[in-house]
Amino acid sequence: MGVEIERKFLVKGDRWRSLGSSEFYRQGYLTTAQDGCTVRVRLVGDRACVTIKGRTVGNRRAEFEYAIPAADAEEMLDTLCQKPLIEKNRYKILSGSLVWEVDEFMGENAGLIVAEVELSDPQQVIDLPDWVGEEVSGDPRYFNAYLAQQPFSQW
Amino acid sequence: MGVEIERKFLVKGDRWRSLGSSEFYRQGYLTTAQDGCTVRVRLVGDRACVTIKGRTVGNRRAEFEYAIPAADAEEMLDTLCQKPLIEKNRYKILSGSLVWEVDEFMGENAGLIVAEVELSDPQQVIDLPDWVGEEVSGDPRYFNAYLAQQPFSQW
Numbered sequence: 001m002g003v004e005i006e007r008k009f010l011v012k013g014d015r016w017r018s019l020g021s022s023e024f025y026r027q028g029y030l031t032t033a034q035d036g037c038t039v040r041v042r043l044v045g046d047r048a049c050v051t052i053k054g055r056t057v058g059n060r061r062a063e064f065e066y067a068i069p070a071a072d073a074e075e076m077l078d079t080l081c082q083k084p085l086i087e088k089n090r091y092k093i094l095s096g097s098l099v100w101e102v103d104e105f106m107g108e109n110a111g112l113i114v115a116e117v118e119l120s121d122p123q124q125v126i127d128l129p130d131w132v133g134e135e136v137s138g139d140p141r142y143f144n145a146y147l148a149q150q151p152f153s154q155w
Numbered sequence: 156m157g158v159e160i161e162r163k164f165l166v167k168g169d170r171w172r173s174l175g176s177s178e179f180y181r182q183g184y185l186t187t188a189q190d191g192c193t194v195r196v197r198l199v200g201d202r203a204c205v206t207i208k209g210r211t212v213g214n215r216r217a218e219f220e221y222a223i224p225a226a227d228a229e230e231m232l233d234t235l236c237q238k239p240l241i242e243k244n245r246y247k248i249l250s251g252s253l254v255w256e257v258d259e260f261m262g263e264n265a266g267l268i269v270a271e272v273e274l275s276d277p278q279q280v281i282d283l284p285d286w287v288g289e290e291v292s293g294d295p296r297y298f299n300a301y302l303a304q305q306p307f308s309q310w
Binding site for chain 1: 192223
């Protein structure tokens, strides 16, 4: 079991695009908002996993992740996960000692771009790159599980 | 991915108790009835798994199962799974070429005893042992996921 501590921000401009490389993520959820936790199926290239996350308390969240066969993930995404699926390009951008993940959403969430950084401690002080904008940590609308039910195009 | 084909029955009398040995199962669910599938966490001795099952169609059901660390299962059962948990002794009983699983439920489901047999083909003809009673295949009240929300003691 891990505990995820992360902060989430909107992004400004396009400069971040040239600062890292991206991979295509396809993921979906087996749970709905009524459940106390989320169960996510994710496929990135030929790597796949199931991730179980508890409720967010502050900016901490219990997380259990298990690698699974890519074929299982494809079948669960197609037949079991709620629609729409979340499809996004994830850019990894190194800034100082931190790795930022910038998610550029597609499909029904096109237009939304969110930057996340994982911290080792909730009190950790971070330097914000100049392309990082308004903080949205803890705003449930930006949870990927929420975007699968209320996509950005419907906000 | 597997497909589970099973039939489920109530049991008669106590003779089945002497026909096999049992293990204690502790399991819980991360999903609710509103979800199209169930996600189960199960712990048996020091063996644990996460199992994802699709909707039941006839007596077939898609099933994906992954071994996980027992410590993860304990933490998820205690903190993330819906209550009450399902606690039962499972007896394995060989009859002819079939292995019957008899679940004797405890806690809020005490008094309920159910026998299941897994088939290789939906049309397979089976001989019912004399301790097997009324068939309840497909009756959703007997799904373990349902018993976690509407335990037998509340029927």
